[in-house]
Amino acid sequence: MPPIRSEVLELRATPDIVHVRQTVRARAAEMGFTLVDQTKLVTAASELARNAITYGGGGRVRIEALEEDTRRGLRLTFEDQGAGIANVEQALTDGYTTGNGLGLGLGGARRLVNEFSIHSRVGEGTRVTITRWM
């Protein structure tokens, strides 16, 4: 089913993370997500936006409002053209990091949403899609 609303934000530098958080918060609130659900989705978005900027050299995020027969949700797709991830399983493990973070970004984001998928090719980039249903 096609999204009922869609927009794209650029991810160039760390101040853009705040913009992503605020936009996702506004969309989730408009749709009527509970405060806890809003916070989970916004936090996941913050982690993935930072990943795309810090490790992916920047990219973009598509924010889509979904409406199916029995449920509504928000889908976020983060894309970068960075170095890619050689071992996705390892990257999803808590505590694993190549940078100076806590290594909770990917695995943590996965726990905060209902659906999580990641596609990465070394040298081509990474695409992470998350969905949270109401």
Add this chain to the structure above:
Amino acid sequence: MTAGGGAMERIPILQMGEFLLVTIQVDLNDTLAQTLMDDLTAKVAATGARGVLIDISSVTVVDSFIGRMLNDIAATSRVLDATTVVVGMQPAVAITLVELGLSLGGVRTALNVDRGIALLRAALAAPADATHPE
């Protein structure tokens, strides 16, 4: 780090006797968070403060980056002989942090500023720190 407009922005640090008080009322971008940490460390060292209180009751998102900042502030202050207490975390933020996998083990917490101050005073009075093993 980008050298953008963040250079002008600073979160004010108040001094109250032996304690330093910080109230975060903006959506923290990474630069601002880093600046706050640097400022706090410098001020603890300069004033010989024995306690740091950070009020996050207006903060709606704490991701792993901000969580790490809070952890690092507490750890650095401890080295400089000051106790850190984070007060006023919202339920939605707390639930999300737990789901993210961040328990902020090294950070003391309190429900509000009053309780936080009481905790800092108690920590000063009881150097053995018997009631709160870490």
Add this chain to the structure above:
Amino acid sequence: MARTPERRAQRPVRDARADARHARDAQHPIATVLAEHEAELLTEWLAGQRSTVRRPDLIRDSELNAQAAEFLATLRQAVMTGNVRDVQAPAYDGVRSVLGTLSRARSLQGFTPSETAMFVFSLKGPLYARLRRAVPGGPDQVIDTMAAAGHLLDQLGLYTVEVYQRSREEVIARQQEDMMELSTPVVKLWDGIVALPMIGTLDSARTQVVMETLLQRIVETGAEVAIIDITGVPTVDTLTAQHLLKTVTAARLMGADCIISGIRPQIAQTIVHLGVDLTDVTTKATLADALRLAFTRVGAANGVPLRQTPARA
């Protein structure tokens, strides 16, 4: 349920004279019988109901008589419009309203769905008998009329079952909501102490609601200690145990301590068996033990004398 153009066409605008002629010439035999023998039909129908489906334990005769009379009156008005097929049409608004009220009331009074539907179906006997005598023409016309009457009453009978079912579902949904509310009664025991006595099986969804409610109440009451009493919880699975653990951690992040009390021996074994680590969580055997510990914690923070015995609530 949308009003189709055909239905509107059944009620064209006419002048009064045409209306009268229509009533005399084109009236359906069912309408004629209902109009001319309403009182007799009512008597015969009620007599039939008394001998078959009457439930004197659930409904008084006077109430039953009033319901039957009202139903016959609205049915006559509906049938007089010429429509004897489509009970969803606006002409039957009155009939459906009477049956709706009746079915809802009966589902609450304790009637079975069959007994509720029999209210309508039991009209068939007396109505058929009257129609047989009143319908002019040959057997074909009698059969057609009977079939039409049967179809009409069947639809109305089924409508009572639908309403009956719907009102039962409403009751269940409301009870589920009530249970959800009742199952998360966060009570303030003392200044700075709240307790959550949990009762019944904890599934993952309910535990999540409980967790959010408890944390919210901690903020509202400024409680430093929250006691989660699970004396009334028969079993705990891995997910639920983890939810409990997360609640304790989240409360600590907010600046409140949690104490879990009333863990049954089997649950303690389950928790250990499942490998859930509760070493960082304070547990007490009973709610009373937990409360005693809570007093020392709150007292220590507030400077309240520890030996002071709290008044019994």
